[in-house]
Amino acid sequence: MEMDLAMKTFSKKEIEEDINKELTEALEGTKRLHEGVRNGVYLALRYYRELLRKIEKTPAEKILQSRFRISGFQKMLLLVRAWIRNKIGKIR
Numbered sequence: 001m002e003m004d005l006a007m008k009t010f011s012k013k014e015i016e017e018d019i020n021k022e023l024t025e026a027l028e029g030t031k032r033l034h035e036g037v038r039n040g041v042y043l044a045l046r047y048y049r050e051l052l053r054k055i056e057k058t059p060a061e062k063i064l065q066s067r068f069r070i071s072g073f074q075k076m077l078l079l080v081r082a083w084i085r086n087k088i089g090k091i092r
Contacts, residue, residue, distance in 0.1 A: 012060040016052065023049055031091055042091055043082040050078065 010018075023045060030041050047070060054068050070078070085091050 012063070016056050019052055023052070027091070035086070038091070039083055039086040042086055043079060046078050046082050047075070050074065 026045055027042075030038060030045060033041060050070055051068050055063065058066055058068075
């Protein structure tokens, strides 16, 4: 009997791997965007990758009680790094 997708349970690791795969695929598409919009999209990807990194460090049983955020200082660093990488063509 095939399990309905809505009924399937996923492990924390499976979900993290799926998100990481999607972010990696999105990065490849970002590299083909026009320079004028690429920086903003790349910044968003870096932001979500940083959030994922924090989620990966958190035990599964604490996920629902946790709030994940990026500090203002970290956001500024992400912005500067994204802008520099975009300008020199080193988006990764």
